[in-house]
Amino acid sequence: MPSPSSSVQEAKRALGRRLRELRQDAGLTARALAGMAGWHESKCSRIEHGKTPPSDADIRAWTHHCGVEDQAADLIATARGIEGMYVEWRRLERAGLKQAQETASPLFDRTKRFRAYSSWLLPGPLQTEGYTRSILQATAERRNLGHDIEDAVAVRMQRQRVLHEGDHRFAIVVEESTLRTMIGGPDVMAGQLGHLLSVASLPSVSLGIIPSTADRSALHPVEDFWIFDDTQVNVELVSAWLTITQPGEIAMYAQTFAALVDLAVHGRTARSLITAAIDALDA
The missing domain is CATH 1.10.260.40 (lambda repressor-like DNA-binding domains)
Incomplete structure (x- = not known):
């Protein structure tokens, strides 16, 4: 890519x-x-x-x-x-985390088909309130932002209505490591992984997990990205939020996503990986 x-x-x-x-x-x-x-x-x-x-x-x-x-x-x-x-994060977030979160809401409302890949954390629509809060608190501290974390969390939680309303479909692929990357401590992770089992059963959600044992010879982990319908791709960089609208590049991300789906396990096998991550918290 x-x-x-x-x-x-x-x-x-x-x-x-x-x-x-x-x-x-x-x-x-x-x-x-x-x-x-x-x-x-x-x-x-x-x-x-x-x-x-x-x-x-x-x-x-x-x-x-x-x-x-x-x-x-x-x-x-x-x-x-x-x-x-x-768009640099400092520009996007200069009015606070809440407004930065609100800027994405119209995109989520109008998109019908979502495709997302993440290599280190669970994507927003799958997150619990505690998991989201931990991420946004760390973001605020790292970027020296204001104190509107709770308002930003509320916006993120409200956005999850698209999982249950309208004709929205989510295909999400994550690396197995996202299940074991500690966010917010053991209690937050236990709640998050339990919630993941529930949300993965929704008819609007297809969850694929790439096992750590998968053969990655042909495709290594890539940058985290979202594909919104076939109209745009967003990539979260360290310093900025990148929006891609050129059809040729969108097609490349779609092709890469399809390859990641092929590497992933779904259904009962995916649930077993989540359950194993939950059991590991008590080990």
Whole structure:
């Protein structure tokens, strides 16, 4: 699979190519356009190669001098969309954890088919309140955030209604290690694993667990990701939240997810792995 940030870079390059075509169609050299706009002569090259993101003012000047001012609004919208593909956590969470959680709720409401993979923790829709609280408390401490943890937990719990309402379907694959990664202490984990047995039996949920003994020769663990219908993929990075919308890359994640499903066990075998993790808590 490509680097998680590759879609952002490709989107920047695609916008640059579009701007270069407009310049060429206008019969202008990069040096001539830079001179007309009052820029350093290297600026056009940096924009066209996706190295420097154009501002709204840059795009307006570009389209003005190329005689295509009617395309400015569309190009500005494209540039802003690229900016939104890679959102740093400090920007997303600057108003608090509650608001950061609320931003995802509309996406969950409108999505019908969810596919998710996680290598180290159980995904949000499967979490208990205690498990979610432990994760958000650690997040708040690590990122020096405010104290709206309980409000954020409430939003996450409310979002789980999609498991029971409407025509939503969840296919979730996790590594067996997620069952044994301690989150919140033994009591929280015991409650979480017991809840997992229950939620995995819902008709809207297909839970696959990749055993630690699975042959990983062909496919190693990859970054955690969500696929929402066939319209977008989200990847949680250390520093940011990545949104992928390019069909080719979405298809790559879908293909990888299908391969992960093939590695996973389901049904009774998956439940036995959960039960073994519960028993290990008492060992």
